[in-house]
Amino acid sequence: MKNRIITISREFGSGGRTIGKKTAENLGIPCYDSELIQKIVQESGFTESYVKNADESASSGFLGAAFSSRTFGPTNEDYLWSIQQKVILDLAEKGPCVIVGRCADYILRDKAGCLTAFIHASLEYRAERIVNVYGEREESPEQRIREKDKRRAAYHRFYTNMKWGYAKNYHISLDSGVLGIEKCVELLQALY
Amino acid sequence: MKNRIITISREFGSGGRTIGKKTAENLGIPCYDSELIQKIVQESGFTESYVKNADESASSGFLGAAFSSRTFGPTNEDYLWSIQQKVILDLAEKGPCVIVGRCADYILRDKAGCLTAFIHASLEYRAERIVNVYGEREESPEQRIREKDKRRAAYHRFYTNMKWGYAKNYHISLDSGVLGIEKCVELLQALY
Numbered sequence: 001m002k003n004r005i006i007t008i009s010r011e012f013g014s015g016g017r018t019i020g021k022k023t024a025e026n027l028g029i030p031c032y033d034s035e036l037i038q039k040i041v042q043e044s045g046f047t048e049s050y051v052k053n054a055d056e057s058a059s060s061g062f063l064g065a066a067f068s069s070r071t072f073g074p075t076n077e078d079y080l081w082s083i084q085q086k087v088i089l090d091l092a093e094k095g096p097c098v099i100v101g102r103c104a105d106y107i108l109r110d111k112a113g114c115l116t117a118f119i120h121a122s123l124e125y126r127a128e129r130i131v132n133v134y135g136e137r138e139e140s141p142e143q144r145i146r147e148k149d150k151r152r153a154a155y156h157r158f159y160t161n162m163k164w165g166y167a168k169n170y171h172i173s174l175d176s177g178v179l180g181i182e183k184c185v186e187l188l189q190a191l192y
Numbered sequence: 193m194k195n196r197i198i199t200i201s202r203e204f205g206s207g208g209r210t211i212g213k214k215t216a217e218n219l220g221i222p223c224y225d226s227e228l229i230q231k232i233v234q235e236s237g238f239t240e241s242y243v244k245n246a247d248e249s250a251s252s253g254f255l256g257a258a259f260s261s262r263t264f265g266p267t268n269e270d271y272l273w274s275i276q277q278k279v280i281l282d283l284a285e286k287g288p289c290v291i292v293g294r295c296a297d298y299i300l301r302d303k304a305g306c307l308t309a310f311i312h313a314s315l316e317y318r319a320e321r322i323v324n325v326y327g328e329r330e331e332s333p334e335q336r337i338r339e340k341d342k343r344r345a346a347y348h349r350f351y352t353n354m355k356w357g358y359a360k361n362y363h364i365s366l367d368s369g370v371l372g373i374e375k376c377v378e379l380l381q382a383l384y
Binding site: 118120165166167168170171172173174175178179183186187190191 | 310312357358359360362363364365366367370371375378379382383
């Protein structure tokens with residue numbers, strides 16, 4: 001791989017996606033997130049809403065499928081996982097970019113020129129932030145975070161066999177609540 | 193706490209101590225490491241060699257003592273732990289500084305103005321580095337690292353109840369093998 005890539009893994013509500021987008025913007029390179037879903041859809045033939053539900057946020061369908069239907073061969077989620085791997089490798093070959101989520105850190109782990117980052121923050125910081133960014137819901141923000149984190153960690157663990165949140169899995173891990181989103185962007189830029 | 197402090201936790205051989213010393217040097221503030229042992233000794237009355245063996249690298253004496261003698265009341269290691277806590281809190285009150293190891297991250301966790309860092313690197317990088325820095329030994333460098341990491345993690349876990357190496361325990365975690373020691377120093381300085 002000749003291109004320099006930043007992958008960002010993040011806890012729900014930590015601002016990891018915002019950090020990815022701002023870093024990419026400052027560096028003048030693309031940031032793949034919803035675009036990636038589009039690309040997966042085009043290559044897979046799955047409908048967009050299906051992909052959205054089966055992606056790394058792992059809708060309830062994912063956990064059910066992952067742990068029960070696999071005895072009957074690969075699930076739809078397994079097919080999506082292979083397509084996603086291919087898409088991410090293609091994007092990384094195409095040009096320098098930032099890729100948020102989707103286990104890109106794992107998929108590109110052996111590629112030179114790939115900087116892997118993990119963004120985390122306290123539950124309190126994230127609870128306040130998701131209410132500001134995504135609005136109130138019926139569930140408490142803490143419940144939403146716990147549920148989302150659990151699914152993200154389960155999905156990541158299932159497909160990568162790496163422990164979610166371990167510092168050793170990333171070149172740099174940052175607490176966006178303590179350091180601030182702007183400072184995280186600055187540090188990633190400085191490393192690029 | 194009015195002073196700004198950087199605490200550095202690190203895997204054996206990752207260069208965390210060197211990073212701490214260089215960062216402190218560049219910032220013109222003290223770095224506590226062997227000085228801290230001296231101070232512990234002065235206040236505790238323990239002999240220096242005893243403290244060296246019972247410190248966080250947790251000689252075989254530590255694990256034995258921690259898991260067997262505690263039913264008979266606090267062990268010598270428990271006394272050392274309390275003295276060490278007091279010393280670290282005092283140092284943090286005295287002035288800005290860098291503190292390497294000794295669970296300072298945990299002891300100062302609730303203090304404003306304390307930046308907690310974790311330095312890690314691959315086994316291969318650390319194996320090469322410890323041979324260069326500390327020389328050859330009878331045991332292989334990989335064995336020395338595994339043994340030392342295991343003891344450090346056990347000590348940290350025992351006294352702090354935090355999982356060693358989890359990104360969430362630190363404000364910033366850095367892979368010194370991939371990023372390089374100089375770059376880690378730069379990043380910590382930029383955050384100070």
